[in-house]
Amino acid sequence: MHNSLTFGHLLDDAGLLALEHQLHLEEVLGNHSWHADLQQPLFGFTGDRTITCTGFHLLGTAAPDLGTWLWAWANPSDFPDAVVAAAKGLRDFGHQHGIPELVSPEVPFAALPGSPTQPHLVAGLMTDAAKAVTGIWTSYQGDAGGGTRAAFLVQHPDFQLPSPEPARVMRVIQQGLVGLTLRDRRRALHSYATRRGLGADVGRDQGRLSGPGLEAVIDFDELGRVSGIKATLAQP
Structure with a gap:
């Protein structure tokens, strides 16, 4: 089945919420x-905190020498099914929607x-698209050797976002709408607001967001770029 959903739409849908999760x-x-054992499977972090992920998913690798992204399900290393299940689910979603x-x-x-040339940028695009489909919003990139970047979705209760906080929401909106390479900022704003449980009314020229302690107005120019942001913040 083919419809109008595209890879670019997935990136817009994920952009702002993915940014907040990474922050x-x-x-x-x-x-x-970080450390990982894909055969166990096990993924964790040490340092300021020691965290063993409750779940993780290898999406694929971005190799600079080949200039290609290789999906985990196509990797000849024959990873365990649990490790590549999310990547396989994305493949099925792609077939269903013609992506x-x-x-x-x-x-x-x-x-x-x-047309990115850096592996970390490629891995970032692939993980953002994956987040919009899987609903797993935290990702991590690791050095796989030779400049290759391995991209994972990672899960742990501490990775879940707290309730929306006005100043943080506005930081995400300002940083994301201006700094991210979005194709449709209106779509990105609406997607973020609805997924964060905020009130949203996004039109061609203006978007209005509301939530506990937050009222914001985002103006767009004729090209869909942000021309102004005004917000009233209070502690919820």
């Missing part, structure tokens, strides 16, 4: 190192939005 992950982990980036075993860097 939260940095705060939770602090200074850290070639999720279906092709190897995806050239140049075939992705913006």
Whole structure:
């Protein structure tokens, strides 16, 4: 079955919420190192805190020498089913919705939005798209040797976001709408607001968000770029 959902739509849907989760992950982990045993399977962090993930999923690897992303289900290393289940689910979703980036075993860097050349940027695109489909919102990238980046979705109760806090929400909106490479900022804003349980009314020229201690107005120009952000914040 084919419909109008595209890889770019998934990136817009994930953008702001993925950003907030990564900011939260940095705060939770602090200074850290990571370790994984894909055969056990086991994934964890040591450093300022010691955390053993309650779940993790290898999505794939971005190799600079080949200039391609290789999905975990296509990797000849024959990883355990539990480790690649999310990647296989993304492949099935790609077949259902006609999204070639999720279906092709190897995806050239140049075939992705913006034609990124750096493995960490490619891994970031793939993990963001995966988040929008799986609902697992925290990711981690690790050095797999030779400049290759391995991308994971990781799970632990401490990785879950707290209730929306006005100043944090506005930081995410400002940083995300201006700094992220989004194709449709209106879609990205609406997706974030609804997933965060905020009130949202997003039109062509303006978006209005509301929540505990927060009232915000985001103005868009004729090209869909942010032309202004106004917010009233209070402690909820």
